[in-house]
Amino acid sequence: MPRKGTGKANRFSELLNEEIKVLMTRQSQTLVSMEEQTGISRNRLSKSVYNSESPLNTNELDQLCKALGAKPSEVVRRAERALQYESFALAAYRSDEPKGADEIFE
Numbered sequence: 001m002p003r004k005g006t007g008k009a010n011r012f013s014e015l016l017n018e019e020i021k022v023l024m025t026r027q028s029q030t031l032v033s034m035e036e037q038t039g040i041s042r043n044r045l046s047k048s049v050y051n052s053e054s055p056l057n058t059n060e061l062d063q064l065c066k067a068l069g070a071k072p073s074e075v076v077r078r079a080e081r082a083l084q085y086e087s088f089a090l091a092a093y094r095s096d097e098p099k100g101a102d103e104i105f106e
Helices: 011-026 032-039 044-049 059-069 073-094
Strands: none
Touching: 011 044, 011 059, 011 073, 032 044, 032 059, 044 059, 059 073
């Protein structure tokens, strides 16, 4: 039975991709160099990391992080923090009485 696709990346996955792109940029890594280091095809990297057409799976995230010298938990934590900040900003924008950041990020 063929595997069902997961569809377009959600906002958390997009932010995770942003974290990977930042690491790649800081280290002057290209799709070609990442393909060589991880075995993940350039096409797959382009579709997932650069275009968010589908989310990375945990194996891919682990391979990318190893190649970039990063801990997957730290990359996930930064993406989660960015998502929290976005949610906080949206809530503050929509609310007459926004909560303080210390209440959101306990």
